[in-house]
Amino acid sequence: xxxxxxxxxxxxxxxxxxxxxxxxxxxxxxxxxxxxxxxxxxxxxxxxxxxxxxxxxxxxxxxxxxxxxxxxxxxxxxxxxxxxxxxxxxxxxxxxxxxxxxxxxxxxxxxxxxxxxxxxxxxxxxxxxxxxxxxxxxxxxxxxxxxxxxxxxxxxxxxxxxxxxxxxxxxxxxxxxxxxxxxxxxxxxxxxxxxxxxxxxxxxxxxxxxxxxxxxxxxxxxxxxxxxxxxxxxxxxxxxxxxxxxxxxxxxxxxxxxxxxxxxxxxxxxxxxxxxxxxxxxxxxxxxxxxxxxxxxxxxxxxxxxxxxxxxxxxxxxxxxxxxxxxxxxxxxxxxxxxxxxxxxxxxxxxxxxxx
Amino acid sequence: xxxxxxxxxxxxxxxxxxxxxxxxxxxxxxxxxxxxxxxxxxxxxxxxxxxxxxxxxxxxxxxxxxxxxxxxxxxxxxxxxxxxxxxxxxxxxxxxxxxxxxxxxxxxxxxxxxxxxxxxxxxxxxxxxxxxxxxxxxxxxxxxxxxxxxxxxxxxxxxxxxxxxxxxxxxxxxxxxxxxxxxxxxxxxxxxxxxxxxxxxxxxxxxxxxxxxxxxxxxxxxxxxxxxxxxxxxxxxxxxxxxxxxxxxxxxxxxxxxxxxxxxxxxxxxxxxxxxxxxxxxxxxxxxxxxxxxxxxxxxxxxx
Numbered sequence: 094x095x096x097x098x099x100x101x102x103x104x105x106x107x108x109x110x111x112x113x114x115x116x117x118x119x120x121x122x123x124x125x126x127x128x129x130x131x132x133x134x135x136x137x138x139x140x141x142x143x144x145x146x147x148x149x150x151x152x153x154x155x156x157x158x159x160x161x162x163x164x165x166x167x168x169x170x171x172x173x174x175x176x177x178x179x180x181x182x183x184x185x186x187x188x189x190x191x192x193x194x195x196x197x198x199x200x201x202x203x204x205x206x207x208x209x210x211x212x213x214x215x216x217x218x219x220x221x222x223x224x225x226x227x228x229x230x231x232x233x234x235x236x237x238x239x240x241x242x243x244x245x246x247x248x249x250x251x252x253x254x255x256x257x258x259x260x261x262x263x264x265x266x267x268x269x270x271x272x273x274x275x276x277x278x279x280x281x282x283x284x285x286x287x288x289x290x291x292x293x294x295x296x297x298x299x300x301x302x303x304x305x306x307x308x309x310x311x312x313x314x315x316x317x318x319x320x321x322x323x324x325x326x327x328x329x330x331x332x333x334x335x336x337x338x339x340x341x342x343x344x345x346x347x348x349x350x351x352x353x354x355x356x357x358x359x360x361x362x363x364x365x366x367x368x369x370x371x372x373x374x375x376x377x378x379x380x381x382x383x384x385x386x387x388x389x390x391x392x393x394x395x396x397x398x399x400x401x402x403x404x405x406x407x408x409x410x411x412x413x414x415x416x417x418x419x420x421x422x423x424x425x426x427x428x429x430x431x432x433x434x435x436x437x438x439x440x441x442x443x444x445x446x447x448x449x
Numbered sequence: 450x451x452x453x454x455x456x457x458x459x460x461x462x463x464x465x466x467x468x469x470x471x472x473x474x475x476x477x478x479x480x481x482x483x484x485x486x487x488x489x490x491x492x493x494x495x496x497x498x499x500x501x502x503x504x505x506x507x508x509x510x511x512x513x514x515x516x517x518x519x520x521x522x523x524x525x526x527x528x529x530x531x532x533x534x535x536x537x538x539x540x541x542x543x544x545x546x547x548x549x550x551x552x553x554x555x556x557x558x559x560x561x562x563x564x565x566x567x568x569x570x571x572x573x574x575x576x577x578x579x580x581x582x583x584x585x586x587x588x589x590x591x592x593x594x595x596x597x598x599x600x601x602x603x604x605x606x607x608x609x610x611x612x613x614x615x616x617x618x619x620x621x622x623x624x625x626x627x628x629x630x631x632x633x634x635x636x637x638x639x640x641x642x643x644x645x646x647x648x649x650x651x652x653x654x655x656x657x658x659x660x661x662x663x664x665x666x667x668x669x670x671x672x673x674x675x676x677x678x679x680x681x682x683x684x685x686x687x688x689x690x691x692x693x694x695x696x697x698x699x700x701x702x703x704x705x706x707x708x709x710x711x712x713x714x715x716x717x718x719x720x721x722x723x724x725x726x727x728x729x730x731x732x733x734x735x736x737x738x739x740x741x742x743x744x745x746x747x748x749x750x751x752x753x
Binding site for chain 2: 135140145160161173195196201202292
């Protein structure tokens with residue numbers, strides 16, 4: 094008797110357990126797909142189309158039942174996330190959401206890194222780093238810490254400066270205050286111009302610039318004008334062969350590729366030219382004085398090494414060379430020119446020699 | 450801000466511009482709700498209800514704007530640029546397209562996707578006399594129906610609806626605050642959008658039992674025209690920058706058993722100046738000290 098009662102009690106308890114779990118379980122053919130970061134659930138089961146066709150409260154009830162089932166599943170998943178009590182023991186239960194997985198398009202394209210300004214390039218080359226400046230400076234006259242610039246700055250109000258010394262070599266009649274004001278205006282204008290130039294350079298680098306307009310626009314820089322002038326020269330019927338030239342320009346028109354393609358002489362062409370070239374080569378090889386300007390080459394190499402070192406040690410070490418390391422032998426400026434001048438002379442002499 | 454032709458002269462202007470520039474982690478998308486030239490009562494009510502749902506990430510324009518989004522998108526793009534909104538909902542009405550809603554999104558202030566939906570039945574927030582949930586609640590989104598995967602248009606519509614109603618991305622949520630759910634069912638060429646308020650009832654175990662109460666706007670929608678972005682533009686808009694990938698933490702390693710190891714890099718220490726534990730028993734007593742000294746010197750004298 095007791096055994097039967099115990100069994101009955103156990104069966105009743107099991108049924109109660111099942112009842113509890115039944116209230117939150119939902120039967121679905123296909124599992125839902127969840128994206129908990131977005132609080133999103135996608136149900137791929139085809140809904141009962143026939144039942145939903147008839148308009149009216151039945152449809153609403155069906156939709157509500159479907160929604161209830163799906164929401165139950167989603168909430169069960171959310172409740173399974175690791176949760177903690179925010180703000181102490183009595184606070185609300187807060188769950189940690191994972192990252193959203195559903196890929197949605199961005200609002201704006203990702204930010205592009207801007208190209209470095211002219212100063213930034215120079216600083217990187219030389220290895221100059223930013224010095225962190227203190228925000229307050231000690232003012233001796235006022236005997237207190239004042240701002241570096243701005244309201245009540247350390248050096249006193251510059252608009253109230255009552256003394257402007259006449260520098261050594263200046264005109265005694267000149268108005269010094271006017272000069273200071275003019276120089277400040279010029280400095281501000283130059284600063285603004287450089288900022289706009291950097292901006293234009295960054296903008297040009299960012300977007301692929303279309304071909305420069307061939308008519309003068311008024312604000313073109315040197316490189317653009319040179320390019321446009323070259324194009325204009327070649328745009329004649331004879332492709333620029335009979336255009337008048339400036340006094341020092343070379344006789345033949347510069348090639349369109351800018352000297353990038355290699356040109357080879359024909360094999361059995363001008364024998365005299367070939368002979369003279371070979372003799373000249375031998376002469377240069379036998380010379381004691383080097384053809385290459387060593388100083389210039391060394392300096393070039395040094396500068397290249399410096400740039401590489403600065404780029405490699407970015408942020409780690411400051412390059413110790415500074416200005417002094419670079420103050421080596423300054424190149425003889427006429428090095429290349431003198432070499433160039435020597436060669437045509439020799440060529441002429443050789444040609445004369447073989448001809449005569 | 451970096452590409453600004455005119456630098457901002459005040460901090461407030463600078464903050465304004467910084468909010469609008471492209472970033473790694475973007476802001477929550479704002480939506481603009483616009484009335485067309487011939488918007489009727491139904492469509493206006495729809496816009497007002499959606500505004501109530503999407504507050505504060507939405508802007509409702511009061512005046513009517515005579516434009517046709519499918520023909521000319523410049524006016525929409527202008528509005529988007531001025532109000533920094535990348536989602537829009539345009540409502541209009543005509544004999545050919547009654548109760549028309551155009552839902553769309555922008556990429557870089559240019560129209561990316563636009564889908565035209567017709568409202569067949571609309572029940573507004575005011576018509577259902579129930580308690581509502583607080584403004585700005587993050588809704589749960591549920592999409593039912595296999596139609597949402599079958600056709601490309603429905604897939605884009607799903608993506609657009611998620612984008613529209615998603616709200617801000619949060620790292621954690623209060624579990625008791627899951628009050629609002631938007632349920633979209635795609636059946637028979639129609640899309641039923643229903644909003645319910647969630648009631649969490651006690652069940653025997655930890656996970657509560659859900660009961661739903663119909664609350665907010667409910668719409669019966671029909672898909673009309675679409676203007677979807679080309680595949681490559683869509684792919685470009687999906688592209689995420691590399692900076693968003695989680696950074697690997699250095700000097701931390703795990704072994705097979707799940708133990709976490711960390712490495713500390715120390716500078717060279719002067720071992721003679723180390724502060725170790727003081728053992729009182731080993732301390733030199735004054736008597737011993739003098740004995741040592743005394744003992745040491747005779748040795749030296751002997752050798753010398």
